[in-house]
Structure formats: C-alpha cells, structure tokens
Amino acid sequence: MSKTRLTVSVGGGGVGKTTTSAALALAMARSHKRTLVITVDPARRLADALGAQVGQQAVPVSFGPDSDGWLYARMPDPRASLDDFATWLFEDPVRRKHLMDNPAYRELGDSLAGVHELVTIGLLQHEVDSGKYDEVVLDTAPSRHALAFLTYPGRLLGLLEARSLAWLAALAHVADVSNLEEHPRTGLLEWGRSKVEALVGKVVGLEGLRNLSALFGDMVAVRERWAGLARRTNTMLRDPTTRYFIIGAPTGGAMADVSYLANNLSRHGLNPSAIVLNRAEQDAPESEQVLRRTLDNGGADRIDATMRDALRTMLQTLGAEHTERSEAARKACERLQAIAPAGTSIVRLPFVHRNEPRAIVVALADAWKAAGID
Template identity: 40%
Template sequence: MSHPAPRTIVCAGGGGVGKTTTSAAIALALARRGHRTLVVTVDPARRLASAMGVEVGENVMEARVEGGIEDKLFALMPEPRRSTRTFIDLLFEDEPEAKARMLENRVYLLLADAAAGMHEVVSLMLVAKAIEERRFDYLVVDTAPSRQGLDFVSYPGRLATLYEGRAVTWLGNLSGRPDTSDDGEVRDESGGLLAAGRKRIESLFGKLLNPRTLRDLAGLFAELAIVKDRFARLARVSEQLLVGPTTRYLLVAAPTGSAAADAQFLSRRLKRLGQHPTALVLNRADPSFPAWVDELPSEGMPAELTAALEVVRGDFATRVRAGDHLALSLKSDLPRTPAVRLPTLEARDPSRIVRTLADLLGPHLGLLAGA
C-alpha cells in the first residue's frame, strides 16, 4: 500500500437501530474536523444515498451533505445484486478467457447467489482497491443489519485460507482431472496423505451430484485457482483493514425488542474475534423530554392540538422509558463499555437527520473514533 492505512471504525448492531445513519453521521463529524473519510455501507438505503448526494454503485463518490467539507467526505455503497458480477470483474480483470468461463459456470452463479457474505466480501474488496488508489484518514464501515453482521470481519480471512492452501487446487482436480500439484500427492495441514482420501471423497460427491455438475464444480475451482494469489492478497488487505490494531468497534442499539440481546451477542462475537467494543451508541434513547415540549402552553389550546400534544407526550414518555430500559440493561451486560445516548430525531429530510446526528456525535469523537 502506498498510503498509510486509514483508521477503521466498524459499526455493528441488529436490524432497525439506525446503523447506516449513524455511520454516515460519524463520517460527517470526522470530515468536519478535516479528516478525509470514506463511509462504506453494505446494506445501501437509496434514500440515504440520495440524501448524501451519492449513488448506489461500485465507485467511491464524494458525498454532498453540506458545504465547507469539500474533498473530505466520500461514500461507497455497492449494490448487493451486482456482487456476483463485481466479484468476477475484480478478480479476473487480467484473465478474459477464464472470466468468460466463470460467467457461464452454473455452479458459480448458484453458489455466489446463495453465498452469505459474498456481498460483504465484494464490498471490502472494493474498499481495498479504493484505499490503494487514494489516501483516507478514516474508514467507517456499516455492517449488515443482523447478528451475523460481524461474521464478515472473519470472512476475508476464511476465504483467504481457501485460496492460500491447497483446497482450491484440490477441488479443481476433482472427478479425474490430472493432479497438477508438484508432488502428485496432497497433504492436509496435519501432514496426512490425501490422495487416497480423494477417491473416497469423490465417490461421496458422486452420490450427491451427477457427473456434469461435479465437473462444473471442479471447473469453478480450477478457474478460481488461476486468480488465487490476487484473491488472497485482496482478502488479506481487507482483513487488515478490519482487524488492525487501531480498529474501533461501535455497537449501535435502539429500543427495539431485540436490541439489548443483539448488542450482547455481538459483543460476545467480538470477544471471539479477539476484539472488544469501543463504545455503545444508543439511538432513539431519549434521555428526557426535549425542553421545547415544556415550553408549550399547558392550557387554552384548541382540542385537536391538545389531543395531538397528548400523542406526542405519550411518544416521548415511551421513548424516555424505553431509553432508560435500554441504557440500564446494556450497562449491566457491558459495564465497562461507555455509552453515548442519543435522542430520537425526526425530520422529513434524511440529510438533515445525518447533520443533526453529526452535531450530537461531534463532542464524542475522541471516544468513538480516537480523533
């Protein structure tokens, strides 16, 4: 890499907690401080993309959320439906014939379509490419909205082991293709001979798949073997971005039914990855009624407005209660993780929400981003 690697902030959390908006707001707050920041979201919301003045796609675009931060804020929001194709475009750039065969391999099209994590890996590969091309101070990664969101932290490494070892070549040689490995025999990590094992596995494959499909499957891995060095390199760059020593992990939660349980699950998951959550960001966890509610006249208002105000007060009361509940239960689950508690933001224009959230997060950048 010709530039210093950016510092990475990974935002994780269950669905519906405002993770994508939070990621955008942290990136904006960093950009306001003059840091060149790239925000990547693997679950693109078109409305947020357009609010940030970018398009969902495979290119890094400069975001336009407000004036005064020119050349500081960038976004990458790859389209999930294109990742099967993008994967091939990225890997087989210099191998047009293999690329053409890949695009016709029915097993690839099925497996890639059904592969959980494919889109995350492709997104990370696009990031790896982007940061080779230009310098960024910060990278903010918005993960998939689920408990599995963090799995992709380990995904590049898992895929890299498929490509770095002999598995790809071994699979590419299934169904009677001549063995091209140097000594004609393949050893597993423990050193055992697997040449005899192959016959046995092949016969088991034969029970599961018909010969043509097995040939397609072997063919797929034979093509992948051609680009395995390129793949392993991109996978390792992505892995370093995600698990580097300066990476920070933010757990985002909100008062949804499962938020506290999700945050606890994700923090256990992080521990297994040898990491720990840097901070909790609690969205829609209003610490109190906003001051303006008490400034409204308490009597003498028309009946409709009084009724509307009842609804609004009821909403706020619920939010404060839910926010207290969330903050308390996370404090007992994760007592050592500092929390930033944020109010519910409502506005018709999503870019306004991002700007307001960035105002609120700005004072906490030291904690959230080490900035």
C-alpha cells in the same frame, strides 16, 4: 501517506444504524477527513439516508460547503461486485474471461450464502489499500449476526491453503470429464477417487462437474493473490486502530442485540470502541413546544373551551410519553454501563424530529460532534 482508519458499525434491525453510520461519516468529512461510507447491506438504506444516487462505485455526496469533496459513498451491487472483484483478482484477461463464462461462477455467486458479504469485504480492503481515504465507515447488515464477516478471512484462508482445493480442481481432469466413462482407472486410490467423482457427477451431472472443476482450477491459479488479500483483511479487522461501534436503542429487543454483539466481539478477542444508544435524548418537537407556549401565554382564551381541554389533554399525554421514554433511555444507559467492557465509550444520540432523511443525518452529525466522537 497517512493510514486509513476503519470504523465498523453493527446493530440489530430498526435502531437507525445506517442513518447513524452516514451521520458519523458526515461528521468526519466536516473535519476535512476524506471519508468513505460503504455498506454490506444489499438493501438501499444507505442511499435513502444520504438522499443521493449511490451505487457500485464510490461517488461524492454533497451536504454543503463544509463537507463537499470530503464525503464519498459506495453501495456495492451483489452481481456487479462479484464481477468487479473477479476483475481485480484475475489480472490475466484470458483466465478472467474463462471464469466469467463458466456457468458455475454465476450459479455460485447467486446461491451461496455470504458471497456478497465476502466480496464486499474484499472491495473494502481494496479501498483501504488504495490510500485515497482517511476514514472508512463500514455499515453492516442489520442483524445480530452481522459480525459473521469477522470469520470470513480465516475461513477463506483455510480453503485457499488446503490441499483439497487442488484436488477439487483436478476432479474429472478439469477439461475432460468424459474420462470418467472412457478410461477406467486401476488401483485402490484411483478407485476411491473415481467413486467420489461419479457420486458428484450424479448430483450435478457431468456438465456441472466439468464446470465446477474448471471453477476450482481457476481459483487455484489465483489463490496466492486471494490469500494475500484475505491475510490483509484479517489483519485490518483486528488492527488496534479499527473501531467497532455497536448501535442500539432503548428497547428490550435492541438492548438484547447490543449485549449479544458485545459478547460476540469478545469471543473474537475484540472490544467495541463505543456503544451508541440512538434515540436516547428526546425533546418535544417544535410544534408541540409552540402549542404549549401558546396555551401558557394567553392563547387559550381565544380557543373554544372544548378544543382547549382536548389540546391540554393531548399535551399531558405527550408529556407522559416523553417522561416514559426518558426513563427507558436512562435505564438503558445504566444497563450499558454495566455490560460495556473497560474502555468502551457510551454515546447517547437524540431522537430527531424530522421527516426528511438528509435532515436527520445532518442533525445526528451535529450530535456526533457534540459527543466528541469522530
């Protein structure tokens, strides 16, 4: 069985990252590589780009006979993902039910920052482990902080391997927090422990303390399984075959995000495989080209003089805008060449004059193929 390759797509907001990621996945699928595109972003950008009903489980996405049966998409829902992850993590149905019935499980899942990303990365690792796909494309949330997930496996391992987890699980004897009140303890260590427990109890209440204790107790029961997943994920994210694509655009803000993300990868000992300048090549739309040809080939004689002058002024303005954008793209490419680490490819993708999202994905998939990236 061939090894699944992971490509991670990162970038700031407004650069077309999700559409570009979907197009990359389509280009891979057209090469008859079984490809899954999955997103960390809880927004529905991926479904919009693919023009398909994408949800919690991986579903096939059709773009025609050259990719049918090869392209799949998954867009985890935060709440359902947490339950799916817990189902995988807790093989014992009794222990699993005990966890899911715990109010603290719901509260933490809804309130802790990074839980959705952490769970999605776990589901991603599960998909890679399954061996069902040749390629997996991970579309991250549109943020210059999108690479924070690189630290999750290590931080999780630190928690799971710490003695403090077992201590937290033992808070208030897990099942009987009433012992805090009914059975006074003696000794300096027990005195200190009881003070901490009493303090936590004042913050969350005794019932909340009981629920938290039970939650940590459940985590202790499966921490080896969870730690094994975290280790595999840490290895996967740093595997030499894993690719990081930074998506940008020829604007000042987007270029600043590219520089920040490249430096962030470097701090983690990683380099981007490619920096992608989206909307770099921009030909005039077909409607504008038709209008120019009409005016240049005698059509102007059939148009009112005032209208003819107005159309020519409009075309001159549009032409100046195209020139300005092309110059901005050229300067952006020069800047990327200067900041890109050795071995990083610079990929230019065109601005696509389409309104329908699927048409944009198809056009960008063609551009990916033309760039020799798959």
